[in-house]
Amino acid sequence: MQEHVLRLEHLKTGYEKRIISEDVTLAIPPHQVTVLIGSNGCGKSTLLKTMCRLNPALGGEVLLNEKPLSAYPSKKLARIIGMLPQSPEVPEGISVTDLVSRGRFPYRQFLKPLSEEDRRAVSEAIEEMHIEDLADRNVDELSGGQRQRVWIALALAQETDILFLDEPTTYLDVAYQVEILEIVRQICRKKGITVVMVLHDINLSARYADYMVAMKKGSIQAQGTPEQIITEQNLREVFGLSAKVMTDPVFQTPMIIPLGVDIPGSASS
Amino acid sequence: MHTGKRTALYTAVILVFLALTCFASILLGSRRVPFHFLIDLITGKDRTSLEAAVLLRRVPRTVFGLLAGAALGVSGALMQAITKNPVADPSILGVNTGASLFVVCGISFLHITTASQYIWLALAGAGLTAVLVYGIASLGNGGATPLKLVLAGSAASVALGSLVSTVMLPNSNVMNSFRFWQVGSIGGATWDSIMLMLPFLAVGLVLAFVMAPFLNTLLLGDEMAAGLGVNPGVVRGLSALSGIVLCGATTALAGPIGFVGLMVPHVLRMCLGSDLRRLIPLSALTGAVLLLFSDIIGRLIGYPGETEAGIVMAMIGAPVFIAIVRKVRIRSL
Numbered sequence: 001m002q003e004h005v006l007r008l009e010h011l012k013t014g015y016e017k018r019i020i021s022e023d024v025t026l027a028i029p030p031h032q033v034t035v036l037i038g039s040n041g042c043g044k045s046t047l048l049k050t051m052c053r054l055n056p057a058l059g060g061e062v063l064l065n066e067k068p069l070s071a072y073p074s075k076k077l078a079r080i081i082g083m084l085p086q087s088p089e090v091p092e093g094i095s096v097t098d099l100v101s102r103g104r105f106p107y108r109q110f111l112k113p114l115s116e117e118d119r120r121a122v123s124e125a126i127e128e129m130h131i132e133d134l135a136d137r138n139v140d141e142l143s144g145g146q147r148q149r150v151w152i153a154l155a156l157a158q159e160t161d162i163l164f165l166d167e168p169t170t171y172l173d174v175a176y177q178v179e180i181l182e183i184v185r186q187i188c189r190k191k192g193i194t195v196v197m198v199l200h201d202i203n204l205s206a207r208y209a210d211y212m213v214a215m216k217k218g219s220i221q222a223q224g225t226p227e228q229i230i231t232e233q234n235l236r237e238v239f240g241l242s243a244k245v246m247t248d249p250v251f252q253t254p255m256i257i258p259l260g261v262d263i264p265g266s267a268s269s
Numbered sequence: 270m271h272t273g274k275r276t277a278l279y280t281a282v283i284l285v286f287l288a289l290t291c292f293a294s295i296l297l298g299s300r301r302v303p304f305h306f307l308i309d310l311i312t313g314k315d316r317t318s319l320e321a322a323v324l325l326r327r328v329p330r331t332v333f334g335l336l337a338g339a340a341l342g343v344s345g346a347l348m349q350a351i352t353k354n355p356v357a358d359p360s361i362l363g364v365n366t367g368a369s370l371f372v373v374c375g376i377s378f379l380h381i382t383t384a385s386q387y388i389w390l391a392l393a394g395a396g397l398t399a400v401l402v403y404g405i406a407s408l409g410n411g412g413a414t415p416l417k418l419v420l421a422g423s424a425a426s427v428a429l430g431s432l433v434s435t436v437m438l439p440n441s442n443v444m445n446s447f448r449f450w451q452v453g454s455i456g457g458a459t460w461d462s463i464m465l466m467l468p469f470l471a472v473g474l475v476l477a478f479v480m481a482p483f484l485n486t487l488l489l490g491d492e493m494a495a496g497l498g499v500n501p502g503v504v505r506g507l508s509a510l511s512g513i514v515l516c517g518a519t520t521a522l523a524g525p526i527g528f529v530g531l532m533v534p535h536v537l538r539m540c541l542g543s544d545l546r547r548l549i550p551l552s553a554l555t556g557a558v559l560l561l562f563s564d565i566i567g568r569l570i571g572y573p574g575e576t577e578a579g580i581v582m583a584m585i586g587a588p589v590f591i592a593i594v595r596k597v598r599i600r601s602l
Contacts, residue, residue: 094542
């Protein structure tokens with residue numbers, strides 16, 4: 001597989017009337033799981049969307065293999081970069097297999113049925129997400145956790161070298177959260193793909209991330225390994241949270257115990 | 270039953286119905302013709318008798334009914350997909366009201382009387398309204414989103430509708446000519462009018478088939494579609510264009526015929542799923558059968574005169590539609 005390298009140079013993100021990030025420069029480490037953390041509204045989702053061209057860059061560049069994203073035809077780009085948005089919509093009456101097959105869109109030719117290659121990719125993605133027994137079910141009937149596995153299978157069927165996941169664990173119970181993250185990391189290791197995701201749970205992020213980026217008010221506050229990022233000082237600066245950080249006795253990754261938030265005027269400290 | 274099998278079965282059934290309604294449409298009408306004349310006509314034994322002539326005169330009407338029904342069915346399927354509104358109908362973007370306004374102005378100010386002149390006016394009205402609605406919906410953040418399209422369309426419909434009344438009501442002559450167009454009938458079809466509308470239908474239908482796989486990705490949400498390499502704005506624009514051309518051309522000739530475009534794709538989607546590569550061709554077939562069937566019923570219940578297809582469609586369609594929706598919803602619970 002050709003190695004694809006993604007980096008951001010002086011990237012400005014946001015919308016016409018509201019700039020969210022002024023100047024972000026970041027190199028995404030290839031073949032690793034990168035997790036973006038930060039408080040609500042700090043611009044991590046917008047940054048994620050700008051990185052995969054869902055939102056236009058207002059300034060600066062997103063460079064894929066040193067070429068700006070806009071230099072790639074969209075179908076070609078969709079074979080290199082995959083994106084699972086926060087709330088995709090389920091079409092009425094669609095089966096799991098059909099939905100996963102939609103991930104093959106960038107490879108399909110007009111009026112041609114699914115190729116041998118398409119079918120292989122779809123069934124592989126279904127196996128990787130362990131949803132073989134759901135394959136013929138209607139997506140409408142599935143639980144939130146099952147649905148999320150189907151969506152990730154769709155993204156995997158797209159067979160991209162770089163995969164973006166926008167809060168893939170939101171609204172899932174703790175078992176599904178662990179399961180999803182576990183599978184994502186396995187796939188990253190096995191296939192050597194680059195994963196970038198936004199997560200809210202610090203402890204799970206620390207366990208599953210190879211690299212972490214902490215954002216605050218649109219700019220990068222800190223980046224590095226979980227051990228470098230999850231510190232009491234960073235948590236205070238990024239989230240305004242006072243917390244105790246210790247080493248997870250099982251996984252030896254940093255683990256936090258939130259103590260309290262600095263609310264002006266409150267008695268707790 | 271598996272969706273694929275269900276679709277195959279349904280396709281077979283609707284093709285049989287298509288053949289039956291075609292025969293019935295040629296055979297039945299205010300002048301009764303015995304069945305053997307139809308056989309003779311088809312086998313080429315008799316093409317000159319009075320009965321044969323009567324039958325032949327029903328052919329353009331039949332062809333027009335099929336084309337108009339197919340166009341409205343497809344147009345409805347497109348509009349429901351574009352606006353993500355399961356009960357959208359082809360007129361949701363204000364197209365029909367725009368066409369009506371131009372026709373009524375033509376009758377009232379330009380004293381227009383012939384069908385071919387109606388067509389151009391109605392098409393111009395439909396097209397301009399669509400551009401206007403699309404323009405309004407594109408203002409602001411995010412371009413023409415489904416919600417903004419629906420809102421702009423409804424607002425335009427109401428505004429233009431009041432203009433139609435303003436022009437029409439003071440003048441009883443205008444009202445008299447207009448109401449025959451307004452009621453929705455395929456009875457006045459001739460080969461000439463069919464040829465006039467054919468290029469529009471061909472363009473609209475081809476565009477609809479081409480857009481189907483792209484619209485499928487739009488059903489996953491705009492962000493997902495963009496991630497799959499699709500430009501949601503372009504796909505919505507082209508699909509809306511196709512839907513407007515199809516609905517506009519049909520409305521121009523037959524007047525606004527409601528319900529086909531709402532009911533056919535809605536019911537098909539409930540039963541066969543939302544894959545537009547299936548839904549668009551099947552909406553075409555089903556729309557054709559339904560409109561022709563309504564026309565035939567209109568000829569029978571109005572005997573010896575006729576009741577317009579648009580009226581029959583609404584009268585039969587509404588209760589049937591409610592019954593189907595209720596049944597399917599309850600089953601799915």
